Amino acid sequence: MKITDKLHSYHELSGKPTFSFEYFVPKTEQGVQNLYDRMDRMYEASLPQFVDITWNAGGGSNSTNRGITQQSTDLVATAQSVLGLETCMHLTCTNMPVQQIDNALESAFQSGCQNLLALRGDPPRGPLGGGDGDEWQPVEGGFRHASDLVRYIRAKYGDHFNIGVAGYPEGHPEEKNPENNLLYLREKVDAGADFIITQMFYDAGRFVEWCRQVRQAGVEVPIIPGIMPITTFAAFLRRASWGSVHIPQRFLDVLTPIKDDDELVREMGTALVVQMCQTVLDSGYVNHLHIYTMNLEKAPLMILERLRLLPTDAELVGTGASLLPWRKSLNPNRRREEVRPIFWKKRPYSYVARTSQWAEDEFPNGRFGDSSSPAFGDLDLCGSSLIRQSRKRALELWSTPRTLNDLGQLVNNYLTGKIVCLPWSDTPLDHEVDTMLTRLLHLNSNGIFTINSQPQINGVRSNDKIHGWGPRDGYVYQKQYLEFLLPRGKLASLQSRLQGNEIMTYFAIDRRDDLVSNHPDGSRANAVTWGIFPGREVLQPTIVERVSFLAWKEEFYRILEEWKLLLKENNENESASLIDTIINEYYLINIVDNDYISQEDNIYNLLTTL
Template sequence: MRISEKLNQAYSSSNPPPATFSFEFFVPKTSQGVQNLYDRMDRMYELNPIFIDITWNAGGRSSSLTNEMVYTAQSALGLETCMHLTCTNMSVSLIDEALERAKKSGCQNILALRGDPPLDGTESTGDFKYAKDLILYIRKNYGNYFNIGVAAYPEGHPEESDLDLTVKYLKDKCDAGADFIITQMFYDTDNFIEWCSKVRKIGVDIPIIPGIMPISTYAAFMRRAKWSEIKVPKHFLDVLEPIKDDDFLVREKGTELVSQMCTKLLESGYVKHLHFYTMNLERSTIMCLENLGLIDQVKSHDTIGGAILPWRKSLNPSRQKETIRPIFWQNRKHSYISRTSTWDEFPNGRWGDSSSPAFGDIDLNAADLLRQSPKRAFELWGHPQSLKEFADLTISYLRGQLKSMPWSDGSISEDTSVIAEDLVKLNQNGFITINSQPPLNATRSNDKVFGWGPKNGYVFQKQYLEFFCHKSVISKLLDQVDIFNKSSGDNSRVLTYYVVDKTGELITNTNDEDINAVTWGVFPGEEIVQPTIVERNSFLAWKDEAYSLITEWVRIFESNLAKDFLKGKEAQVQTSIEFFKSFETDFVLCNIVNNNFTDDAKELFGVFEGLQFQ
């Protein structure tokens, strides 16, 4: 959605928030930095920003990476994204390429910037001289598809000391077709309010969004202020200079100062929305939002954020009607989006057409399969040499001591944590768990842990367990599943399962075409929504990825990088390689669904009693 429409939607409601906010992120220099930033953006999604923006670095890999990050933010993370686009030294063809890629990602918001001139003082050689030229070009060739933002300088532009002239240039950009304004950072609130008055008096009536730079350390605060050539008010210096060597105290007091500044801006009547320059950090920004009391108020506001489904809705145009996903990828949304992008039927709101030749066509050579650099993988997971060490690693994750596992991009979720100790016991007995959910029976949709969807509804879940099991144990486990089912009545399939090895040999007690809804909600005035399912074809597609993650892990141990990270531990690394290769051969991937959602979690875990492999 366009930013101006989102702002109008927020403030035209019957219960408008006191303020809305957004975040800016810049493109990291390393691939691991990009993955870490995705994780940070993912966490900050929970704060419900109206949008984020991602900076543009013209030329080379950095500019294409901006487009890639916009695609990920829109498609996988479900964050409304604004893409910076600078036109200095940019040809029309490069501008078109960037805009087309943004459009295909579902991005409808562009911050149109001139960009920095050449460092040697020469004239720009591109097809655009000013940001106004870029705005006119976008409007001419893309009509109103894009919402266009422009930059403004409340304390003057470094290349123009006449403030009245900079306001005139801003008016020219607005007249060319701008929809909103984002300002440079500042700390002089009185000057900003006076500048807003000038802008409004010359006929600019589009939203003015102030750029807010939180204060993390004194050195960074002063460096950014100097670089941006902005005034630092005396009362800021009076507070911060005496404590400049105490980073913790500077952040605390700096947050108070910035929060007071934001309060004054909101009270001025010129501002309703705050845009935070995060510098790819999160704590200082979150502290400001907490001080302003905006986090809880925005979370409770139905028209802002608040996914309808229990998984993150993609904003990519080709997936806007998607309402169902296989549960197997619930902890790997980046992977799910990229690996199912060629599956059919997303425009019709389905999870995929198993009769399509594209179904299950997964690019398992993708560089982001493991989503961790080799060094980071070693730091997180070490080099397990036995099933017990592998199980202990999973247990550390279940107890919140690890932030991710190969099969889970983020920390254990709150809803899974309620069965964490039962999962721990399974791992101690040789079942390596990778995905699960507890049962729910008519839980209110506004429940803080399990709720999702519109208010005044009820949500349901069947208990689901996914795990690796040694081949010598699986027959005993399935015997106990059959005993459980028989005790539930004739021809009963209370527990349904899929079991598959790396080669694709499948054992199941389901029918070929079964599609089992494992999560659903019932809401007033709406049909029943069934957002997660278990079924055969997507499970087999997921199987390829699950085993390939192990293969990628082994490749790290076999790489030259391992020699650098683990010098003196060559024997242990070799043992790890041998263990994981045998694991791939000797363990099968299993999932079990308890279709009686009225059972408590203990019923399914009871099926594993007496089973153990070490």
């Protein structure tokens, strides 16, 4: 959705100011993965109207720039398609010939991103960038001004994109004449810009006066102030210096005496920024704040909390924050998707990558679609590695389990929140597992290693804080589900106990594709989560079915192979041998207890008798 449309609709309904977050592309692959988790957490805690991804193409050769271009567009596509966040992509003229601009625009278009911030960009840095850092030159075949870029986007894509441009309340570093800056701003808006995001500032009075001048110059598009939190004294001075930003004396009077106490600087700096924001909001010129997070979490949320802009618990539940048991993709090619196999509950990145070429018409009526779909395509779509951790981070998180007891303890550390992920679970556990926790811990301590689970739910209201999802005034249901690893020698006992059982259904498979099951029709999907809502059909968003389980099996065992290889490369041969045993001597099994009314943990009772 376009930013201006979204903000207009929200403000008309609530009258409450809104906010957004800006993030930059980290320099390392692990930093990118951690940023995804941070963006996800910050969204869940605050519900920003959109997030904004910077374009870091200002330093280095064209070959380096192409790599940064790929990182930027990948981050935008993931935020939009996987995390389901309304995303705005920066696009600069620096080091960007038209062909690369076209590639970036096409990537944004295909991912469903409708919002761009068109910038000239900072001067290239260093000799590889083509400049000494203080003079901006256009790349051959590129654009000289942001207004040129805006015109090009409009000519190529019409009204598809909502285009923002930069505003400079205290003047551009290369142009201090305020009249010229207003003239250039007007030129960018006349070229087709829809909104303005300003550079950072700390002087609220200067900002309000600039807004008055902008309106007096005939520029009527929304003005969005850029807000820079204060985290440390050194960073505060450095960032103000970069942008030639005026620091009011009262900021220095408060912060200078405590400059060596980072925690106190953040506390008092937040109070100053909150006061500044309130003055800006009270001016009547703006009703939205754009927070430069610098990829940090606490300071932005502190500002919003003190401004009373964070949503209440009631607003977080049942208001569209969780229309499905996962956050819905904002990629238009996936807008009708309402079903996902439960196997990817904790693997949203690989699932969306695997299904990225799945056409919309393969989601008929919100159902799972044809099992011959490319949804189960090449795992290389997920990237070079399926373990979303660096080698160093993986060893820190998961150590070097050498025995089955060590492995069980590792899984239990995840279940109890001591670690935030496992090789096969990218996201932290939520409180849904609390009612099963004691029994899951017992299974892992006794050599049955749990992978994924959910408890039975019989008619919980859709606004329930733990289990709720979907529209208001509905009811949600779940069948108990457990996925786990079972030693080969216990499979026969499991089969014997489930023989003739029509209530508990299972799939079991090993590394060599020995598949066994008691499903009466294994090709049909078994809904394990569903909701009943007023005035609409039943939603069945989470399923178990054979073909997707086979695809998940390939992914799961490949994850184990990668983990084993990582351990071997670090000379942890005993640990690598343990994982090799799991790969070759354990079955991957899922069981569904279709009696969702039962108060018994029938799956646990079954497994403890093997």
